[in-house]
Amino acid sequence: MAVSVDEAVPTGPVRDHTPPARRFGGRGRSVLEIALLTVLAVVMLFPVLWMIETSIKENRDVYAIPAKFFDFTVTLDHFKDVFIASGGRSALSVSFLNSVVVAGVSTVLATVLGVPAAWAYSRFAVKAKKDQLFFILSTRFMPPVVVVIPIFLMYRQVGLIDTKLGLILIYTAFNVPFTIWMMKGFVDEVPAEYEDAAMLDGYTRLQAFWRFTLPLLVPGIAATAVFALIFSWNEFVFAIFLTSSDDVRTAPPAIAGLIGGTTVDWGLVAAASVVFALPVLAFAYLVRKHLIAGVTLGAVRR
Amino acid sequence: MSNPVPLTTDHPGQVASATPPAPGRSRRLSDRGLAVAFISPALLLLLAMSVFPLLWALYLSFTDYSATRGGPAHFVWFENYTAILTSAQVHLRALTTLIYVVGAVALQTVLGFAIAYLISRRTHGRGLLTTLFLVPMMLSQVVVGLFWKFMLDAQFGVINSMLGSLGLGQVEWLTRQRTALISLIVVDTWQWTPFIMLIALAGLTAVPKYLYEAASIDRASEWFRFRTITLPLVWPLLLIAVLFRAIEAFRLFDLVYILTSGGPGVSTETLSFHVYKVAFLGFNTGTASAYGILMVLVVIVLTQLYLRYLNKLKED
Structure with a gap:
C-alpha cells in the first residue's frame, strides 16, 4: 500500500511535464542510438575496408608502422x-x-x-x-x-x-x-x-x-x-x-x-x-x- | 489409349461406379513411383557420401587401423573409446572447445541482438544498414582467418598500430596462451554476429505493432515492454539461431587452422583440430575415427535439440 501511494503522489505533477520531456529524451536517445549503430557498423566493416585498402597499397605501405590509413601509394600490382x-x-x-x-x-x-x-x-x-x-x-x-x-x-x-x-x-x-x-x-x-x-x-x-x-x-x-x-x-x-x-x-x-x-x-x-x-x-x-x-x-x- | 475414353462416354452410368477407383489407384501408384524416382537419387548420394563413410568410421573406430602403416586392422573393441574418454589431453581440448563455443556464441547473441534491436527502431536506412552489417557473414572463413591474422600481427598489424597511437601497449594477440583463445572468439564473433542479427531482426520486425501500442496506452515502461513483449516473441527464433551457431562453432576447424594452428602450445586446439592432428599428423586412424564418432554423437544430440525447437516454432 505504502509503495503504491508513494508512486501515485509524484505522478500527478510529473504527468504534465512528461510529453516534452519524453520527446526530448526520445530525440537524445535516438541520437545516441544512431551514434552507437555507426560505431558498430564501423567496427564490423573496418576489417573489410582494411583488406581492400591493403590490396591496393604498395608493399612499403603495407608494412608501414604506424599503419597508413589514407596517405599511401595506390597500385594494382597485387591484383x-x-x-x-x-x-x-x-x-x-x-x-x-x-x-x-x-x-x-x-x-x-x-x-x-x-x-x-x-x-x-x-x-x-x-x-x-x-x-x-x-x-x-x-x-x-x-x-x-x-x-x-x-x-x-x-x-x-x-x-x-x-x-x-x-x-x-x-x-x-x-x-x-x-x-x-x-x-x-x-x-x-x-x-x-x-x-x-x-x-x-x-x-x-x-x-x-x-x-x-x-x-x-x-x-x-x-x-x-x-x-x-x-x-x-x-x-x-x-x-x-x-x-x-x-x-x-x-x-x-x-x-x-x-x-x-x-x-x-x-x-x-x-x-x-x-x-x-x-x-x-x-x-x-x-x-x-x-x-x-x-x-x-x-x-x-x- | 483411345479405348477407355469412348467407353466412359458411351456408358456413363455403367462405368462410373467401376472406373473412378481404377484411375485413382493407378495414379496413386504412379505417384509413389514418381516419389521414389525423384527422392532416391538424392538419398542414394547421401547414403554413399555421408552415411557409408560414417559407418566405415564406426568400424575403424573399433580397430587399430593406421592409414600409413597399412596392413590388416585388428579389432580392439572399445580400447580407442576408453583411451579418448580418459585422456587428459582430450579433456583439455573439450574444455577449450567449451570456452570457445560458449564465449563466442554468448558474445554473438548479445551483440547481434543489440544491433538488431537498434536497427529495428530505425525507420530510415534499415535495408542499407542490414546489408552493410551482413558482409562479414558471407565471407569465406579462409579469407576471414587470413585477414584477421594480418590485422592481429604483433609487429605490423593494424590493431596494435592503433593501440600504439592511443598510447597503449602492444599485445601479442596470437602468440600468447590466453590472448590467442580470446582472439579466436573475437574473430568468430566478428564473423557471426550478423547471423544472429539477421535472425533476431526477422523476429523483431514480426512483433505486431498493436502490442506495443497497447502497452504504451497502459504506460508500461520500456524495460517492461521489452521483457514482456519483445523478448518472449523473439526468443524462440533467437534460440534456434543460437543452437545453430553452437553446432557450427563446435564443428569449427578452418579458423583455428588458419589463425593459430592450435597454438601457442595447445591453447587454441579445439576438438575438431585435435581430431585432425590425430588423424592426419599422428595417422592413428582408428583412434581418430573413435574421436570423430564421439564428436558426431555430440552433434547429433545438438541437432536433435535444434530440430525439436524448429518443429515447435513451425507448429506455433
Whole structure:
C-alpha cells in the first residue's frame, strides 16, 4: 500500500511535464542510438575496408608502422600478381578456375538432384517424411573434419584423391540437404491445386510438374543455387585434405597456401582475398531476400 | 489409349461406379513411383557420401587401423573409446572447445541482438544498414582467418598500430596462451554476429505493432515492454539461431587452422583440430575415427535439440 501511494503522489505533477520531456529524451536517445549503430557498423566493416585498402597499397605501405590509413601509394600490382605469374598464368588464377568448375558443377548436380526430391517431399505422402527430412538435414551438420577421414580412405581406394570429380561429389553431397530443405519451402508456397487442375486437363503428374510448377519455382531455384554456389565456393576443409596438386586445388586452400612460407606477401593475400570474396558478396546481394532461409540451411523461413 | 475414353462416354452410368477407383489407384501408384524416382537419387548420394563413410568410421573406430602403416586392422573393441574418454589431453581440448563455443556464441547473441534491436527502431536506412552489417557473414572463413591474422600481427598489424597511437601497449594477440583463445572468439564473433542479427531482426520486425501500442496506452515502461513483449516473441527464433551457431562453432576447424594452428602450445586446439592432428599428423586412424564418432554423437544430440525447437516454432 505504502509503495503504491508513494508512486501515485509524484505522478500527478510529473504527468504534465512528461510529453516534452519524453520527446526530448526520445530525440537524445535516438541520437545516441544512431551514434552507437555507426560505431558498430564501423567496427564490423573496418576489417573489410582494411583488406581492400591493403590490396591496393604498395608493399612499403603495407608494412608501414604506424599503419597508413589514407596517405599511401595506390597500385594494382597485387591484383596483377593474382592472375599473372612470371611467364604465364599464376597458380592462383588456375585455382580460381578450378573453383569455378567445382562450385559450378556441384551446384548444378545438387540442384538437379535436390529440386525433384524437394517437390516429391512437398507433394506426396512419403513414408516417415519428417524423419527422412530430419535425417537429410543432419547429414549436413556432420563435422567436416570427421567426415573427411573415411572419405579420404574411400577416395584413396577408388582413385578420387586429388581429382576435381572427388571434390564435386562431396560438395554435391553437402549441398543436396540444403537444396532439398530450401526448395521444399518454395514448393510448399506453390499451391498443389495448379497441378491437380493440370491433371484434370489430361496432363500426367510429371507433365504438370514440368510445365506448370517448375516455371513458378525458377526464382526459388535460382536463389537456392546461388547459396549452394557460395557454400561450395567458400569450402575449405574438404578442399585442403582431398586435393594437393596445383591444377586441381581450389581457391581457398590456394589462398591459405600463400602464408605458408617464411615471408608473407600480405598485399597479394589481400588482393587474392578481394578477388575471391567479391563474387560472393555480389551473389549474396542478389539473394538478400532469401538470406535467412539460406544461412539457416532452409530451416527458418519468414 | 483411345479405348477407355469412348467407353466412359458411351456408358456413363455403367462405368462410373467401376472406373473412378481404377484411375485413382493407378495414379496413386504412379505417384509413389514418381516419389521414389525423384527422392532416391538424392538419398542414394547421401547414403554413399555421408552415411557409408560414417559407418566405415564406426568400424575403424573399433580397430587399430593406421592409414600409413597399412596392413590388416585388428579389432580392439572399445580400447580407442576408453583411451579418448580418459585422456587428459582430450579433456583439455573439450574444455577449450567449451570456452570457445560458449564465449563466442554468448558474445554473438548479445551483440547481434543489440544491433538488431537498434536497427529495428530505425525507420530510415534499415535495408542499407542490414546489408552493410551482413558482409562479414558471407565471407569465406579462409579469407576471414587470413585477414584477421594480418590485422592481429604483433609487429605490423593494424590493431596494435592503433593501440600504439592511443598510447597503449602492444599485445601479442596470437602468440600468447590466453590472448590467442580470446582472439579466436573475437574473430568468430566478428564473423557471426550478423547471423544472429539477421535472425533476431526477422523476429523483431514480426512483433505486431498493436502490442506495443497497447502497452504504451497502459504506460508500461520500456524495460517492461521489452521483457514482456519483445523478448518472449523473439526468443524462440533467437534460440534456434543460437543452437545453430553452437553446432557450427563446435564443428569449427578452418579458423583455428588458419589463425593459430592450435597454438601457442595447445591453447587454441579445439576438438575438431585435435581430431585432425590425430588423424592426419599422428595417422592413428582408428583412434581418430573413435574421436570423430564421439564428436558426431555430440552433434547429433545438438541437432536433435535444434530440430525439436524448429518443429515447435513451425507448429506455433
